[in-house]
Amino acid sequence: MTTPAAQTAIIGAGVMGETLLSGLVRSGRRVDRLLVGEKRPERARELEERYGVAVVGNREAAERADTVAVVVKPQDMGELLDEIAPALRPGKLVVSLAAGITTSFIESHVPEGVAVVRVMPNTPALVDEGMAGVSPGSHCSDAQLAEAEALMRSVGRVVRIPERQQDAVTAISGSGPAYIFFVVESMIEAGVHLGLPRATATDLVIQTLVGSGKMLQETGTHPTVLREQVTSPGGTTASALRELEVHKVRAAFLAAMEAARNRSRELAEGS
Numbered sequence: 173m174t175t176p177a178a179q180t181a182i183i184g185a186g187v188m189g190e191t192l193l194s195g196l197v198r199s200g201r202r203v204d205r206l207l208v209g210e211k212r213p214e215r216a217r218e219l220e221e222r223y224g225v226a227v228v229g230n231r232e233a234a235e236r237a238d239t240v241a242v243v244v245k246p247q248d249m250g251e252l253l254d255e256i257a258p259a260l261r262p263g264k265l266v267v268s269l270a271a272g273i274t275t276s277f278i279e280s281h282v283p284e285g286v287a288v289v290r291v292m293p294n295t296p297a298l299v300d301e302g303m304a305g306v307s308p309g310s311h312c313s314d315a316q317l318a319e320a321e322a323l324m325r326s327v328g329r330v331v332r333i334p335e336r337q338q339d340a341v342t343a344i345s346g347s348g349p350a351y352i353f354f355v356v357e358s359m360i361e362a363g364v365h366l367g368l369p370r371a372t373a374t375d376l377v378i379q380t381l382v383g384s385g386k387m388l389q390e391t392g393t394h395p396t397v398l399r400e401q402v403t404s405p406g407g408t409t410a411s412a413l414r415e416l417e418v419h420k421v422r423a424a425f426l427a428a429m430e431a432a433r434n435r436s437r438e439l440a441e442g443s
């Protein structure tokens with residue numbers, strides 16, 4: 173009996189590549205329909221053992237798959253595309269998860285007729301709560317765009333966005349989990365300063381985050397209203413919020429996300 177041809181390849185199985193791979197396996201994709209391209213042999217062995225997936229050379233992965241997800245660092249993308257281009261025949265689909273890299277850059281490195289979709293995912297995909305912004309390249313069919321969306325939907329939500337918004341999406345939801353974890357770290361440290369045991373502070377902060385997230389999602393109430401509901405007149409929250417304003421936390425978030433957006437643009441230039 174012959175093994176059915178693999179349909180989806182993931183090239184670059186670092187943090188984000190493995191996150192996608194694990195989600196596809198969890199969502200029930202057959203492992204004999206998945207291939208991984210990863211250059212470090214010890215990493216390849218680890219992935220083979222963990223998922224039972226075949227790890228092959230990049231060129232072979234691109235040759236055998238209909239959909240090729242490229243999940244290397246933006247700086248490695250040009251070299252990778254040049255390596256796999258000879259295996260990419262018209263009709264195949266390349267899905268890039270790299271920050272900054274434009275569909276026109278990818279199209280200029282692959283044969284004509286290869287479809288390209290640019291995606292900005294995020295790491296909550298690891299628990300099927302990802303958020304991915306998806307933009308088609310210049311000659312991507314509806315079916316190919318739907319295939320890229322299905323790939324990302326296996327690990328969370330998907331929104332279709334014009335490609336000009338990709339750098340902003342990268343700054344908000346791509347990098348976003350890091351800002352949230354930074355806030356969580358800061359609140360835990362504050363709890364410890366206030367005399368709480370670290371484990372208690374950690375429990376309090378995480379459940380507060382989860383509860384607040386659920387309120388936002390389930391009530392659909394605007395965050396300003398939810399914040400006002402917590403802020404009793406002359407109370408503790410008002411005192412805390414005044415300090416956040418004095419320390420320009422709102423302005424810091426704006427500056428931080430502008431910096432992330434600008435860095436995404438720079439990555440497109442190859443720096």
Ligand SMILES: NC(=O)C1=CN([C@@H]2O[C@H](COP(=O)(O)OP(=O)(O)OC[C@H]3O[C@@H](n4cnc5c(N)ncnc54)[C@H](OP(=O)(O)O)[C@@H]3O)[C@@H](O)[C@H]2O)C=CC1
Binds near residue numbers: 246
């Ligand atoms: N981490 C995140 O939260 C997010 C990441 N992304 C994007 O995902 C991409 C990967 O990021 P991330 O997973 O964090 O980075 P990692 O460094 O963890 O992963 C990149 C992986 O690609 C491998 N690699 C590099 N060159 C090749 C090659 N030629 N062939 C096969 N494998 C190769 C690397 O191996 P080695 O280490 O040996 O070089 C590494 O395992 C980036 O483009 C990033 O912008 C997008 C959204 C969120």
Ligand SMILES: O=C(O)[C@@H]1CCC=N1
Binds near residue numbers: 271346347
């Ligand atoms: O930090 C980065 O460049 C990647 C892209 C978005 C999240 N991580």
